[in-house]
Amino acid sequence: MKRYLPFIIVAVVAIATLGSGAALYRAKLPHLLTISEDSVSGKGDAESMHIRGNPEASVTLEEFGDFECPNCAKLATFLDQVIKEYHPRVRLIFRNFPLPNHLFARDAALAAEAAGLQGRYWEMHDMLYREQPVWSSSKSANDARTLFISYAETLGLDFDLFRRDMDSDKARERIESDQAHAKSVGIKTAPSLFVDRREMGPNDRTPEGVRRLIDEAVKAKSSASEKK
Amino acid sequence: MTVSRFRTILYIVVAIVSLAGLADAAYLTVQALTGETAVCGGSPDCFRVLGSSYAKVAGIPVAAFGSLAYFSVFSFATFAAFSYARARLFLTLTVGAMFLVTLWFLYVQAFVLHAYCRYCLFSAAITFLLAGLVIALPPSQDASDA
Numbered sequence: 001m002k003r004y005l006p007f008i009i010v011a012v013v014a015i016a017t018l019g020s021g022a023a024l025y026r027a028k029l030p031h032l033l034t035i036s037e038d039s040v041s042g043k044g045d046a047e048s049m050h051i052r053g054n055p056e057a058s059v060t061l062e063e064f065g066d067f068e069c070p071n072c073a074k075l076a077t078f079l080d081q082v083i084k085e086y087h088p089r090v091r092l093i094f095r096n097f098p099l100p101n102h103l104f105a106r107d108a109a110l111a112a113e114a115a116g117l118q119g120r121y122w123e124m125h126d127m128l129y130r131e132q133p134v135w136s137s138s139k140s141a142n143d144a145r146t147l148f149i150s151y152a153e154t155l156g157l158d159f160d161l162f163r164r165d166m167d168s169d170k171a172r173e174r175i176e177s178d179q180a181h182a183k184s185v186g187i188k189t190a191p192s193l194f195v196d197r198r199e200m201g202p203n204d205r206t207p208e209g210v211r212r213l214i215d216e217a218v219k220a221k222s223s224a225s226e227k228k
Numbered sequence: 229m230t231v232s233r234f235r236t237i238l239y240i241v242v243a244i245v246s247l248a249g250l251a252d253a254a255y256l257t258v259q260a261l262t263g264e265t266a267v268c269g270g271s272p273d274c275f276r277v278l279g280s281s282y283a284k285v286a287g288i289p290v291a292a293f294g295s296l297a298y299f300s301v302f303s304f305a306t307f308a309a310f311s312y313a314r315a316r317l318f319l320t321l322t323v324g325a326m327f328l329v330t331l332w333f334l335y336v337q338a339f340v341l342h343a344y345c346r347y348c349l350f351s352a353a354i355t356f357l358l359a360g361l362v363i364a365l366p367p368s369q370d371a372s373d374a
Contacts, residue, residue, distance in 0.1 A: 006306045006307045010302070013250075017299065020254070021254050025258045025262060152289060
C-alpha cells in the first residue's frame with residue numbers, strides 16, 4: 001500500500017486542483033446580460049445619453065466604458081470605424097463605467113461630461129482615449145486634471161466653464177446615472193458591449209465577432225421591417 | 229532525530245508550501261482565462277502587471293505555467309518523502325528553474341512595469357521559501373530508487 005500512497009496523494013491533489021479550478025472558472029465566467037428595450041431607449045435620460053451615429057438607427061450598440069482602461073481605448077477606435085461603416089443603420093450609446101481601481105478614470109469621465117455640456121462630448125471622448133497613455137501616467141489627480149483642461153483648450157472649449165462644469169453636480173449626476181444603470185443591468189467590468197440589448201459573449205470579443213453580431217442584428221431588423 | 233527523518237519532514241514541508249503556491253497560481257490562471265484582470269482586487273498596480281504583455285507567453289497565461297511548476301514541486305516532494313531518489317533531483321532542478329524565473333519577473337515588475345502585483349509577490353515569496361527549504365535539505369546518502 002505504501003508503494004502506491006504517493007501516487008494516490010498526487011492524484012488526489014491533481015483532481016482537487018482541477019475540480020476547484022473548473023468550479024471557480026464556472027463561477028467567474030461572465031453570464032450574458034440583456035438590457036430591456038425601455039432602458040436603452042432612455043425615456044428618462046435621453047438628454048444625457050451620448051449617441052454617436054444616426055440617432056434613429058435601427059440597431060443600437062451600448063458600451064459601458066472606462067477612459068483609463070486600455071481595452072476600452074482599443075474598442076473605442078474599432079467602434080468608431082464600425083459606426084461609419086454601418087451608417088445609418090447602427091448607433092452607439094456610450095455609458096460611463098469608471099472602474100474603482102483606475103485612479104483618474106472618474107475625473108476623465110467628468111472631463112468628458114463637462115465637454116458634453118458645451119456640446120463637444122465625442123471630441124473629448126476621442127481625445128481622452130487617444131491621449132490615454134499620457135494622462136493615465138500622471139503622478140497625481142491634479143496633474144491629470146491639468147491635462148484635461150489643456151485638452152479642453154485644444155478643442156476650443158471655454159475652459160473656465162469647463163473647469164467649473166467638471167466640479168458641477170450635473171456632470172457628477174450624469175456619471176452616477178450611468179453607474180446606476182450599469183448596476184441595474186449587472187455590469188461588473190469595462191469594456192462591456194451590448195449589441196441590440198444582448199451582451200457580446202466571451203467568443204465574440206474580436207472585431208469579427210462584433211461585426212457578426214451587428215450583421216445578425218441588422219439582418220433581423222431589416223427582415224422585421226420588411227414583414228411590416 | 230535522524231538525518232533521514234529530518235529530510236522526510238522537510239520534503240513534507242516543501243509539499244505543503246508548494247500547495248499554497250499552487251492555489252495562488254491556479255487562482256491567477258482562472259482570473260486570466262475569464263478576463264477578470266481588469267478588477268484584480270481594486271489595485272491599479274495589479275492590473276498593470278497582470279494586464280501586461282509579460283503576463284502571457286504565446287497566448288498562454290504565465291500563471292498556468294506557474295500552476296504546473298508548483299504541482300510538479302508538490303509531486304516531486306511527495307515522491308521524495310517516500311524515498312524516491314530520482315524525485316529529489318527533479319525537485320532541485322524544478323525549484324532552481326522557478327527561482328530564476330521568479331528573479332526575472334521581479335526585475336520586470338520593478339524596472340520595466342514599475343508596478344507590483346500582490347499575487348505575484350506572494351508567489352515569489354513561496355518560491356524563495358521553497359528554494360531555502362531545498363538548500364536546507366541534508367545531502368542524500370541513499371542513492372537507490374524505491
